[in-house]
Amino acid sequence: MVFATKVYKGAIIFFLIIAVMFCIFSFSLNEKFFVKFSTDKNLQEATLEKINQLDTFLLYFSFLFLGLAILCIPFKKILLKTINRNKTLIQGFLILLVTLLIIFGAIETSLRIVFNDQTHRLGGPGSLKFENKYIQLNEQGYRDLDFNIEKQKTRIVILGDSFTYGSGVKNPNNLYPKLLEKRLNGEGYNVEILNFGKPSLGTKEELEVLKQDALNYNPDIVIIGYVLNDFENVERENLVSQEQGNKFISFWLRDLSYTYFFLEVGFKNMFSSLSYSKSYSSRLISSFNSPENQEINEKYFEEFKSLSEENNFTPIIVIFPWFYHLDDYPFNEAHQIVTRMSEENQIEFLDLLDYYKSHLAKDLIVNPNDEHPNELANKIAADQIYTLLKEKLNK
Numbered sequence: 001m002v003f004a005t006k007v008y009k010g011a012i013i014f015f016l017i018i019a020v021m022f023c024i025f026s027f028s029l030n031e032k033f034f035v036k037f038s039t040d041k042n043l044q045e046a047t048l049e050k051i052n053q054l055d056t057f058l059l060y061f062s063f064l065f066l067g068l069a070i071l072c073i074p075f076k077k078i079l080l081k082t083i084n085r086n087k088t089l090i091q092g093f094l095i096l097l098v099t100l101l102i103i104f105g106a107i108e109t110s111l112r113i114v115f116n117d118q119t120h121r122l123g124g125p126g127s128l129k130f131e132n133k134y135i136q137l138n139e140q141g142y143r144d145l146d147f148n149i150e151k152q153k154t155r156i157v158i159l160g161d162s163f164t165y166g167s168g169v170k171n172p173n174n175l176y177p178k179l180l181e182k183r184l185n186g187e188g189y190n191v192e193i194l195n196f197g198k199p200s201l202g203t204k205e206e207l208e209v210l211k212q213d214a215l216n217y218n219p220d221i222v223i224i225g226y227v228l229n230d231f232e233n234v235e236r237e238n239l240v241s242q243e244q245g246n247k248f249i250s251f252w253l254r255d256l257s258y259t260y261f262f263l264e265v266g267f268k269n270m271f272s273s274l275s276y277s278k279s280y281s282s283r284l285i286s287s288f289n290s291p292e293n294q295e296i297n298e299k300y301f302e303e304f305k306s307l308s309e310e311n312n313f314t315p316i317i318v319i320f321p322w323f324y325h326l327d328d329y330p331f332n333e334a335h336q337i338v339t340r341m342s343e344e345n346q347i348e349f350l351d352l353l354d355y356y357k358s359h360l361a362k363d364l365i366v367n368p369n370d371e372h373p374n375e376l377a378n379k380i381a382a383d384q385i386y387t388l389l390k391e392k393l394n395k
Contacts, residue, residue, distance in 0.1 A: 004083040007090060008076065015069035022062035026055045104259060111258035119168040119370045124254060124261040127167075134170045140213065143172055144195040147217060154191045154393060156181075157214045157313075159206040160225030163320050163373055164197025168366030174375045176225075179382035180389075189393045194219070202230045203300040207307070215311055221392070222308065223316045223385070228334050232296050233287035281330055284322075288334040298341050305345040314392065317342045317349040318385060323361040323371045329353065350388050355380055 034051055035042070072079060083090060117129035138146045143165055158164055158177045166175040172195075173179075181193040196214050198205075206224055214222065254261045287293050301317075308315040319338050322331055335351055342349040356364060356377065364377040373381070 001080065001084060003087055003091075004080045007083050007094075008072065008079055012069050012072050015065045015072070019062045019065035019069065022058045022065065026058035026062060029054060029058070108257060108259045111262065115258060118367055119372070120261075120265070121370045121372070122261075122265055124265075125256065125258050128255055130168070130170075136172075142194075142196055142198065143175075144177075147194055149217060151218050152192075154189070154221075155217060155219045156191055156193045156221045156223065156389075157210070157217065157219040158193060158195055158197065158223045158225060159201075159210055159214065160197040161201045161206075161227055161230060162197070162199040163227050164195060164225040165199050166197070166372075166378075167199060168370045168372040169375060169378065174378055176373075176378040176381040176385065179379055180385050183382060183386050184389065184393070187390070189390070191393065197225065202232050203297065203304075204232055206230070207300060207303055210304075210307065215307075219311075219313050221314045221316065221389070223318055224304065225320060225381075226317050226338060227320045228284060228288075228322050228331060228338075231288060231293065231334070231338075232300070233283075233290075233293055234296065281322075281324065285330065285334065288331075288337050294337065298344070301341040301345045301347065305347055308347075315347045316388070317347055318381070319349060319351045319353070320373070320381070321353040321356055323356070323364050323373070323377070326353075326357050326359070326361050329357075348388075350384060352381055352384060355384050 029051070031048065031051060034047070112125075115126045117133055118126045119130045120127055135143060138144050140147055164175070164177065166172060169175055173182075175195065177193045177195040177197075181191060184191045184193075194214070194217060196206075196209050198209070201209065203224070203226070210222065254264055304315050317338065319335060321329065321335070324330070332353075335353055339349060339351060359376070359380075361371075362368065364373060364380075365371045366374045
């Protein structure tokens with residue numbers, strides 16, 4: 001009975017510890033905790049809803065384990081007899097549990113050492129560490145020096161998503177807006193470039209940034225760093241809305257545990273390769289082929305042109321390729337559609353695809369798990385935009 005008594009007492013202590021831990025987590029994993037991981041120190045409404053779901057989930061399980069601990073007391077004799085009868089089975093289970101915990105701990109520790117603050121295209125703990133370690137925002141909430149409202153030089157505004165923001169690039173001075181500014185001023189041009197790039201923006205959101213923020217600085221030239229996933233996809237929005245509500249556990253586990261994150265990514269890749277779900281490239285291609293999507297995005301280009309005429313700035317579209325099989329590039333038709341929309345609205349454009357084709361895709365990305373442009377890719381972009389702009393600027 002000594003073994004049974006130890007297991008019985010250990011189970012009660014375990015249930016109580018878990019109950020207390022869940023209770024503490026339910027109060028500590030609040031808005032103040034998660035806002036630390038947001039680059040702009042703001043949380044979206046959907047994120048706040050998930051945090052509330054998480055708190056409810058943790059509090060529910062806190063009461064559940066507390067109830068289990070309390071239930072053990074009146075059923076002590078029955079539990080002791082049951083444990084004693086199944087001693088061998090329980091010993092095996094405990095050995096298995098301890099072994100699994102040791103394996104999990106070893107894997108988690110190894111992944112934390114190997115990947116540390118390495119970014120991933122799908123986020124995860126490494127990306128959070130990177131953001132906290134290397135990303136600093138100005139007073140306006142952008143990854144740049146503080147903007148001065150007073151205009152003393154030719155002013156260029158660059159809008160964009162994570163490519164322009166510089167996801168995965170540690171030093172903001174190695175991003176194409178700053179490289180371009182340095183080169184132009186080094187050649188005798190008197191310019192300042194304001195980087196209004198933010199992750200996850202599409203053309204619609206970039207135009208909102210232009211109207212609400214960037215136009216306040218009276219730009220002479222406005223460049224949109226256009227990435228193919230900036231193309232608004234109504235079909236994708238419908239798909240995302242259908243998938244909401246099932247991920248509030250994944251929402252925080254994937255950002256806390258390297259092991260869970262890579263397991264989730266691995267399963268997603270497996271299902272994609274087995275054709276249970278469309279690959280990202282096929283979804284992207286089909287979105288550009290949709291007449292409805294084309295019509296919506298054409299309106300954004302029309303609005304960009306209209307804003308340029310109303311506010312007296314030169315609009316430019318700079319098209320970044322997806323760094324994927326540049327030698328046998330599958331997205332040429334998407335580039336042609338963006339080019340056509342630019343030409344129809346008399347917006348000058350620069351397609352960077354040809355300038356990247358002489359390089360291997362792996363040499364242009366920040367790491368094998370993150371296809372954002374690295375320092376070399378940013379330099380190539382800055383050099384080509386410089387060639388385009390020098391004819392428009394006066395020394």
